[in-house]
Amino acid sequence: MRILLLTHAYNSLAQRIDAELRQRGHAVSIEFDIGDAVTEEAVALFTPDLIIAPYLRRAILASVWSQHLCLIVHPGIEGDRGPSALDWALLQQQREWGVTVLQAQAEMDAGPVWASERFAMRDATKASIYRHEVTQAATRCVLLAVARFAAGTFAPQRPANSRWQPLMKQADRAIDWQRDDSATVLRKIRAGDGFPGVADHLFGAPCHLFDAWPENTLCGVPGAVIARRETALCRATIDGAVWIGHIKRAGSIKLPATLAFAAEAAAVPDRPLADWWRVAGQTWQDIAYAERDGVGSLAFEFYNGAMSTRQCERLQQALAWAKRRPTTVLVLTGGHDFWSNGIHLNVIESASLDGGSAADASWHNINAMNDLALELLTTSSQITIAAVGGNTGAGGCFLARAADLLWLRDGVVLNPHYKNMGNLYGSEYWTYSLPRRVGLAGAKAIMHHRQPLTAAQALIIGFADACLPGDVSAFRQAVADDAIKMALAPEIQAQIAIKNKARQS
Secondary structure (H helix, E strand, O other): OEEEEOOOOHHHHHHHHHHHHHHHOEEEEEEEEEOOOHHHHHHHHHHOOEEEEEEEEOOOOOHHOOOOOEEEEEOOOOEEEOOOHHHHHHHOOOOEEEEEEEEEEOOOOOEEEEEEEEEEOOOOOOOHHHHHHHHHHHHHHHHHHHHHHHOOOOOOOOOOOOOOOOOOOHHHHOEEEEOHHHHHHHHHHHOOOOOOOEEEEOOOEEEEEEEEEEEEEOOOOOEEEEEOOEEEEEEEEOOOEEEEEEEEEEEOOOEEEHHHOHHHOOOOOOOOOOOOOOOOOOOOOEEEEEEOOOOEEEEEEHHHOEEEHHHHHHHHHHHHHHHOOOOOEEEEEEOOOEEEEEHHHHHHHHHHHHHOOOOHHHHHHHHHHHHHHHHHHHHOEEEEEEEOOOOOEOOOHHHOOOOEEEEOOOOOOEOOOOOOOOOOOOOOOOHHHHHHHHHHHHHHHHHHOOOOOEEHHHHHHOOEEEOOOOOOHHHHHHHHHHHHHHHOOOHHOOOOOOHHHHHHH
């Protein structure tokens, strides 16, 4: 079937649906909905059998939906209407939410339903819910809707009841630091995480807040910035405090909080953690180590998977420390939403905003990333496992491939190439690690593919070693169980010796 994906951006959901449709043999074309004429031309040139809109910020043109069946992916339950579905669901503390695939008609989000699915809500950010529950449900719904369309017998029905919820405004998200408790502050910031954030003032300057984390020990005058730790700032509430990881100042780009307000943050008391061990209780910790039954586990929760020079250096230090622990298996779990997306482009860009050199910053970042990859490649006392439970791209893919084993969660999307980053050649020792896995021809094909891979596809072509089912929690439990079995097996030392010999060949 010829399917046109009409989307505002090629985000994680659009990539997943694109990859899943191609995997099933459909001819897919992607068009960005940037203007009426562009959209109409794309439809005329491709002549699709079906149009699917995974992510739009405006209504589809009547000239398009009146001539072609257009299916809209709406991140809300049947009957929910409006552009801020997930935002309202989080702010209203809905326990259950869902995805609806509906037919585009004159009235927005009011067309007949081709497929829908519900899911339980987590205590998480809007972006995280979107990347996991919404993406999983939407993928299943889209595939079901495509099958129903192909069969030609399905009759979609309008929802019995509907409710319009308007675009959420900043007034709806506003934080009152003198009245809102920590749970309310977290909920408001999480409901706007990714985009648009929560408008606020910090150090007397207007900004938008993102990436909030709970804190159950520190406290102070409500609204005051009371601590800093690496890239995050801690702000007091009426009953405790929250950490703010990222900030977008007026007229600037989204940056780590301590970089967005670098001069002001320098005067804030530093509250570093003592070591790499995962701390008990709630606080902000971007790198955390745990250990059980001969297995070490190293997590690194970097916002959007982007890794700055400093983060690469710190992770290398943590990895070097973990390698000295008395374990035989070392698992790198990355973050919940992303394992890694490579170097931190926003931090690199910010160097030029401060009168520095973005070129120098990128050079330092890629060298730090390479040092990290080399640290992983040269692990000699443990079998290393990259347990990829979240999406990964560019240098993050090849950092993961530097591990002895690469285990993927079914549902993640990989972009193992650099071509869409200005046609870069790339690094992270991929010219060493990739051909050893898939051969020279296979490595060349992967690097020139330039399209997202599903976990199943990555396994088929030899890029990955295993594909495990389940959500992130179930995946991590399965990884932990298998890693412990490996560590306790009598042949583990022989396996380590074999891999060391192979690396030297």
